[in-house]
Every structure is written in C-alpha cells, then in structure tokens.
Amino acid sequence: MSALDNARMAPRIGLSEEQAQLLDIAESFCRDKSPVDKVRALIEEEGGFDDAVWREIAELGWLGIGVPENYGGIGLGMGELVPLVEHMGRSLMNTPFVPTVLAAQALLRGGSEAQKEEFLPKLAAGSAASLAVCEDHADWNLENLTAAATRRNGKLVLSGKKYLVLHAAASDIVLASVALDGQAALIIIPADALEGRMTREKIIDDTQRAYALDLDGMALDEDHLLPMEMAADTLAHIEQMASLLLAADMCGGAFACIDYTLDYLKTRKQFGKLIGSYQSLKHTMVDAHQLYEKARSHLYSAAHVFGEQGEGEMAVHMAKAEAGEAFSFAADRAIQFHGGFGFTYDCDAQLYRRRAIMGCALHGDTRYHRRKIAELMF
Amino acid sequence: MADFDQQELTEFTEAAAAWFKENTPHDVDFMLPLTFMEVGTDQQFNFLRDWQNKVYEAGYLGAHWPKEYGGGGRHRAFQDAATKIMAQERTPIMLNAIGLNWTGPLLIDRGSEDEKQKYIKGILSAETIWCQGFSEPEHGSDLGNAQTRAVKDGDEYIINGSKIWTTQGNYADYMILLARTNPDAENKYKGLSFFLAPMKNSGVETVPIKKLTGEYGFTQTFFTDARIPANCLMGNEGEGWLIAMQTLEYERGARSGQAGGHVMMMADPTDILGLAREAKLNGRPAIEDPAVQEELVALMTEARALGLNSRRDKIQPLAQDRPMSLALGSKLSSTDFYQRLNAFAISLQGTRAAYYVGDDSAHDNGIWQRGYLNSFSATIGGGTSQIQRNIIGEHVLGLPKS
Numbered sequence: 001m002s003a004l005d006n007a008r009m010a011p012r013i014g015l016s017e018e019q020a021q022l023l024d025i026a027e028s029f030c031r032d033k034s035p036v037d038k039v040r041a042l043i044e045e046e047g048g049f050d051d052a053v054w055r056e057i058a059e060l061g062w063l064g065i066g067v068p069e070n071y072g073g074i075g076l077g078m079g080e081l082v083p084l085v086e087h088m089g090r091s092l093m094n095t096p097f098v099p100t101v102l103a104a105q106a107l108l109r110g111g112s113e114a115q116k117e118e119f120l121p122k123l124a125a126g127s128a129a130s131l132a133v134c135e136d137h138a139d140w141n142l143e144n145l146t147a148a149a150t151r152r153n154g155k156l157v158l159s160g161k162k163y164l165v166l167h168a169a170a171s172d173i174v175l176a177s178v179a180l181d182g183q184a185a186l187i188i189i190p191a192d193a194l195e196g197r198m199t200r201e202k203i204i205d206d207t208q209r210a211y212a213l214d215l216d217g218m219a220l221d222e223d224h225l226l227p228m229e230m231a232a233d234t235l236a237h238i239e240q241m242a243s244l245l246l247a248a249d250m251c252g253g254a255f256a257c258i259d260y261t262l263d264y265l266k267t268r269k270q271f272g273k274l275i276g277s278y279q280s281l282k283h284t285m286v287d288a289h290q291l292y293e294k295a296r297s298h299l300y301s302a303a304h305v306f307g308e309q310g311e312g313e314m315a316v317h318m319a320k321a322e323a324g325e326a327f328s329f330a331a332d333r334a335i336q337f338h339g340g341f342g343f344t345y346d347c348d349a350q351l352y353r354r355r356a357i358m359g360c361a362l363h364g365d366t367r368y369h370r371r372k373i374a375e376l377m378f
Numbered sequence: 379m380a381d382f383d384q385q386e387l388t389e390f391t392e393a394a395a396a397w398f399k400e401n402t403p404h405d406v407d408f409m410l411p412l413t414f415m416e417v418g419t420d421q422q423f424n425f426l427r428d429w430q431n432k433v434y435e436a437g438y439l440g441a442h443w444p445k446e447y448g449g450g451g452r453h454r455a456f457q458d459a460a461t462k463i464m465a466q467e468r469t470p471i472m473l474n475a476i477g478l479n480w481t482g483p484l485l486i487d488r489g490s491e492d493e494k495q496k497y498i499k500g501i502l503s504a505e506t507i508w509c510q511g512f513s514e515p516e517h518g519s520d521l522g523n524a525q526t527r528a529v530k531d532g533d534e535y536i537i538n539g540s541k542i543w544t545t546q547g548n549y550a551d552y553m554i555l556l557a558r559t560n561p562d563a564e565n566k567y568k569g570l571s572f573f574l575a576p577m578k579n580s581g582v583e584t585v586p587i588k589k590l591t592g593e594y595g596f597t598q599t600f601f602t603d604a605r606i607p608a609n610c611l612m613g614n615e616g617e618g619w620l621i622a623m624q625t626l627e628y629e630r631g632a633r634s635g636q637a638g639g640h641v642m643m644m645a646d647p648t649d650i651l652g653l654a655r656e657a658k659l660n661g662r663p664a665i666e667d668p669a670v671q672e673e674l675v676a677l678m679t680e681a682r683a684l685g686l687n688s689r690r691d692k693i694q695p696l697a698q699d700r701p702m703s704l705a706l707g708s709k710l711s712s713t714d715f716y717q718r719l720n721a722f723a724i725s726l727q728g729t730r731a732a733y734y735v736g737d738d739s740a741h742d743n744g745i746w747q748r749g750y751l752n753s754f755s756a757t758i759g760g761g762t763s764q765i766q767r768n769i770i771g772e773h774v775l776g777l778p779k780s
Binding site: 010011012013014015019020023024255258262265266273274276277278279282283285286287289290293294295296297298300301318321322367370371373374377378 | 665668672674679683684685687690693695699703707711767768771772774777778779780
C-alpha cells in the first residue's frame with residue numbers, strides 16, 4: 001500500500017488498558033516528584049536529576065516496559081512509554097529515562113544475542129544508558145557519519161567526536177554510531193572507556209544535561225560492535241522512537257505551559273481587568289490550545305500504530321512535527337503574555353520555551369518531519 | 379441502546395453500499411449544491427427533496443430514530459454505516475439539514491409526544507422543510523439579545539420582527555424560532571421563548587439574500603403581525619434560551635442524535651493532491667514546488683488531526699483534562715481548516731486562479747473559488763470563529779468573560 005493510500009485511510013487511534021493505567025500513575029508520580037521548585041533546584045546541580053527519583057522509576061518497572069520478559073522486562077511496546085514521557089514533559093521532569101529506554105530499544109533491535117543478554121536486564125533494572133548519534137555537522141540524518149572505527153591489532157579504534165549525548169555522565173554504557181568500512185555501525189562504549197573524554201555542553205535547556213564525547217584513539221574489543229547488517233535499520237528505528245518520545249515530551253510541555261499561562265491570565269490585572277478577559281490574549285490561548293489538542297491526537301495515533309510499515313512512520317513524523325509546532329507556539333506566547341515577568345529567569349515560561357527549542361533540535365524540527373512526510377507521500 | 383447483531387450490521391452495510399452504487403445519480407446536468415446552505419434554485423431544491431425522500435424510503439436516513447415516529451428503530455451503528463457510504467460515494471447532500479440535524483434530535487430529546495408524532499416523519503421524508511430563526515439583522519452572534527417579539531393573544535401568538543440568514547427560508551414549512559415573550563424579564567435570556575413556527579402563513583415574508591458567491595440559499599424573514607397557534611410554543615415561556623443552547627449543541631456537534639446523511643460535501647483533502655498534480659505553477663506541476671509540498675503536508679496533517687480529535691474524544695482517559703474541549707473546538711478548527719484549504723487550492727492555479735464558475739478556463743469548474751467564498755458561511759454562521767474562541771476560552775480554558 002502506498003503512502004498516499006495511507007493518507008486516504010481514516011487515521012487510527014486507540015488506548016490500551018496498560019496505557020490508560022500508566023497515564024494515571026504517571027500523572028500523580030510526576031506531579032509529586034517533580035514540582036517546579038525542585039526542577040529549578042536541580043538546574044543548579046551538576047548531574048541535573050534526582051537519583052532517588054531515578055531509583056523509584058526503576059523500581060516501578062518503567063525501564064523494563066519495552067523490554068521483553070526473557071530479558072528482564074515486561075514486554076510491552078513503545079506505545080506504553082508515551083503516557084509516561086508525556087507526563088514527564090508536563091512536569092519538566094528530567095532523568096536519564098528517555099536516553100536509557102532508547103538505548104535499550106536500539107540494542108533490542110540491533111544487538112547480538114550475547115549483547116542483549118548482557119545489557120538488557122541491567123538497563124531494565126535501572127542502569128542508565130545513552131545514545132551518541134549527533135555530530136558537529138548538525139545534520140539530522142543519522143547515517144551522515146564522520147566519527148569512524150577502524151580495525152587495528154584485533155581492536156576497533158575510534159576517531160571523531162559525538163555531541164549532545166544526554167546524561168552521558170550518568171550512563172553505564174553509551175551506544176555510539178560510527179562509520180566502519182564506509183558503512184554505518186553502532187558500538188557499545190562502556191563508561192570506563194569514556195573517562196576523561198567527556199565535556200559537559202552548554203545547552204539551551206537548563207533542565208537537561210548533554211555531553212560531547214571525544215572518541216579519538218579509543219580502542220574497544222570487537223564484541224562491542226553491534227551486528228553490522230542491522231545498523232542502518234536500527235538507526236532508522238532510533239529516529240522513529242526518539243521522535244515519538246520527544247513528541248510525547250513536547251505535548252506534555254505544551255499542555256503544562258498553556259496551563260501555567262492560563263493561571264496568570266486568570267489572576268493578573270491590568271487597566272482594572274483580568275488580562276485573560278482581553279480577546280487578544282484569550283483568542284491566542286485558544287489557538288495555542290487547539291494546536292495542542294491536534295498534536296496530542298497525532299501523538300496517541302502514532303503511539304497506537306507505532307512500528308507499522310508506512311502508516312507507523314508517517315504517524316510519527318506527523319506527531320513530532322505537530323508537537324514541535326504546538327509547544328513552540330504555546331511557549332513563545334507564554335513568555336509574551338507574562339509581560340515584564342516573562343522576561344525574567346524566575347518566570348517558568350522560559351523553561352518551557354527552552355525545552356521546546358531543545359525538543360525540536362533533537363531528531364528533527366517541524367520542517368524536517370514535514371519534508372519526510374512529503375517524501376513518503378509524493 | 380441495546381447491543382446489535384454484528385452479522386445484521388454487515389448485511390445492512392453491504393446492502394446500503396449496493397443501493398447507493400445503484401441509485402446515486404451521476405448524470406445531473408445542472409450544478410448541485412455542495413452544502414445545504416447553497417440551495418438557490420427550484421430545480422436544485424426539487425431534485426434534492428426527491429433524493430432525500432428516496433434515501434429515506436430505502437431505509438438509510440434516520441435508521442436509528444424511533445420507529446414509532448417514522449425512524450428505522452435500529453442501533454446507531456446502522457445509520458453511521460449508511461452515512462459513511464454516502465460520504466464515500468459522494469452522493470448528493472441531504473436537503474432538510476435543519477430538520478435532520480437540529481430540530482429532529484431536539485424533538486426526540488425534549489419534544490412532547492404530539493410534537494414528535496406531528497413532525498419527525500416529515501423531517502425524514504423531506505415533506506416538511508425546516509429552517510432556523512435565531513440570528514437577527516442587528517444581533518448576529520449575540521443571540522441572547524434577540525428582539526423579535528411574540529405576544530400572546532388568546533390561543534395564538536402574534537410575531538413581529540425579522541430574522542436573517544434563514545437557510546432555505548423561502549422553501550421552509552416550519553422555523554425553529556427564538557422570540558422574546560417577556561421584555562421585562564429579570565435578564566435578557568429569561569425573556570426568550572422557543573417556537574415551532576409555521577412559515578406558510580400570512581404575515582411571514584421571505585426575501586432571498588444574494589450571497590458573496592453571487593448565488594442564493596439564505597433569506598431574510600420578516601414577521602408582520604404573523605399569527606401562530608399558541609401550541610407552537612416548545613416547552614414553557616422563558617425557556618427559549620435553554621432550548622436554543624441545546625439546539626446549538628447539535629449544530630456544533632457537541633451533542634449527538636442527528637439523523638445521519640451528509641449535508642455538506644467537503645473537499646476531501648486528498649482531492650487537493652489531484653489539483654496539485656494537475657495545476658501548473660511557473661510551467662511545472664505545482665506539486666513539484668517544495669514550498670507547495672510543505673504547505674500541502676501541513677494541511678493533510680491537519681485534516682488527519684480533525685478526524686483523530688473526534689475519535690480521541692470518545693476515548694475517555696484521553697479526553698478528560700479539559701472536558702468539552704474537543705467537542706466545542708471542532709467547529710472552529712474544521713471550518714477554519716476548510717477555508718484555508720480552499721484558499722491554498724486557489725493559490726496553486728497560477729493565472730487560472732482568476733477564473734470563476736461558468737468559465738471554460740476555470741479549474742475543476744471553479745469549485746475551489748466558489749468553495750472558498752462559501753466557506754465563510756461556516757466561519758461566520760452558527761457563531762463566528764471569534765465567538766467560538768470566546769466560548770472555548772471561557773468554557774474550556776476557564777478564562778474570565780470578555
């Protein structure tokens with residue numbers, strides 16, 4: 001079936017019982033564990049996340065949701081992660097959750113049996129991990145690789161740098177993409193190999209942590225390499241998964257940011273009236289809300305059909321494109337509508353706006369994903 | 379409503395598909411209205427009335443309405459199936475839209491036994507055509523301020539005043555009429571009453587309004603000492619606002635119960651793909667232009683979101699953050715979307731964008747130009763998009779009144 005036929009078909013949406021339960025649990029968990037004063041306190045700390053919360057997340061079993069039972073997980077799908085990440089986005093929560101589940105899913109998709117057996121039970125139990133797939137060329141195409149590996153004396157010797165590796169400092173392993181013999185490859189870098197090679201990056205979103213990794217001269221055993229024949233497919237899968245979860249985070253952010261702004265519009269008076277009674281603000285908030293609702297429908301549609309050939313990919317591109325647009329618009333207006341206060345660091349609007357920019361910068365912005373849809377469709 | 383037999387539904391759906399394939403007229407030699415608001419000639423009116431009657435007689439309209447009043451007495455899933463086929467087959471629209479979508483469900487939900495017996499069958503068969511008298515010339519979106527007067531005189535009411543944007547007013551047999559029975563009520567809303575008012579009556583005059591498209595479809599309706607029986611009052615005096623608001627919920631899709639069948643033939647967003655392939659911009663098919671592609675993708679993405687929104691609204695855990703949000707937002711988002719879609723379609727046509735219905739050079743006989751101009755009926759009628767934003771801002775987002 002062509003992508004065009006897919007476009008003609010009525011788009012599908014649904015919610016599993018597990019998703020509904022997780023939506024409930026995540027809502028109260030994230031609200032309790034990540035109030036905004038805590039988010040702000042964590043900004044000041046080097047690691048950027050609360051280790052106790054991270055351990056609780058592991059104990060709740062959330063890290064094993066997408067990991068099959070024979071590797072120590074629960075064996076559900078990516079769709080079940082969406083409600084969790086959505087509520088993390090609503091609470092501006094930041095832990096190594098997303099990079100860890102992405103690394104686990106990438107290993108599940110493209111790792112050897114031995115690698116899966118060694119690492120997946122650990123990642124499902126609370127060992128953090130991350131992906132190193134961004135480079136200095138700033139290209140979203142994950143197959144554009146300048147970092148490389150060459151075989152020398154029975155070892156794989158790496159060269160180049162990787163950027164925007166989230167929570168690398170907390171990770172026990174990092175899954176890095178490199179070119180090997182002119183082809184894309186993925187390689188497992190253990191934490192001890194990264195010692196002295198990690199630099200914290202100054203990123204726009206103060207609630208997150210990203211690091212640059214210097215791979216030059218790093219030598220790893222051959223068994224760290226994921227089977228080459230699956231590498232390109234795994235990279236494509238990484239883009240899909242990351243886009244879905246970023247869409248979830250941004251949808252959550254858009255909702256919270258609209259809510260935050262509405263509170264202000266309902267209490268702030270100017271010229272003797274609550275500013276929310278002025279139509280220039282009210283109508284714009286409605287527009288932001290409508291964009292958010294559309295983005296959320298795309299999000300749960302993408303969660304529902306994730307992994308289906310054609311339809312699944314298109315739904316993810318749409319979800320990421322729309323979530324980025326909705327969050328960016330809502331957060332941009334949030335700053336503006338807070339007036340002078342909006343221009344201060346104390347106003348939370350900037351936290352949302354920065355997170356929206358970060359969310360679009362990783363794995364493609366709205367224009368990029370629309371281009372991908374155009375390629376599928378026309 | 380009780381459960382239904384899946385097998386029976388399957389058979390019904392197959393029979394409906396076959397019936398519409400067989401009976402949908404294709405060789406109409408005049409332009410059919412794309413929406414119920416565009417019925418401008420007797421030829422169009424008579425054709426559509428016959429068509430609706432035929433569909434009803436075949437059992438594909440009001441299939442889920444109560445049998446005792448003329449409906450099919452089936453589960454709603456049956457009508458939904460038939461409606462879907464009509465949209466897919468792009469059959470002519472159902473004519474009696476106000477009756478089918480607003481008056482009918484209103485009567486079923488809160489009408490008296492007499493009212494149901496008297497009106498519902500005629501609504502389905504198109505024997506009695508209904509129109510709506512809410513808006514007034516001086517109070518477009520401010521319905522609560524309606525000034526048309528209804529004064530009780532024995533067993534009659536005397537109506538004076540004027541209503542505007544009466545769809546099919548010149549053809550209608552009845553009007554759902556919002557009129558002021560008590561100008562001294564404690565507030566403007568409590569002075570209003572709701573009538574099922576006969577139109578073919580002395581003292582009622584309809585004057586067709588020429589629309590921006592150059593066509594007809596609406597009238598202004600003048601009441602000059604028009605006498606209607608007192609039992610035309612629906613409910614009690616002073617309940618007019620309440621009933622009108624309920625009616626608007628059917629109109630805005632926030633309440634269900636409509637008889638089914640489509641009353642608007644919306645451009646399918648994928649139709650525009652055909653146009654983008656065919657239309658030339660700077661000598662090349664418009665679809666090859668990357669800027670066109672991006673805009674087209676955005677529109678198709680939005681079209682999917684509208685469909686997804688209404689499905690998500692039925693998934694409770696995904697629709698509870700802000701109750702009524704998706705239902706109240708659908709009118710605003712869909713009418714605004716179709717307007718931009720039509721405008722975009724015109725923008726793909728190069729110099730041909732200049733042509734209109736009736737010229738051989740017009741693309742697709744000018745449907746996009748005409749559709750764009752007509753799209754304003756939906757962004758203005760039934761509460762303008764600006765009023766919708768007030769409603770959503772206040773009732774969904776909880777912002778203070780403007």
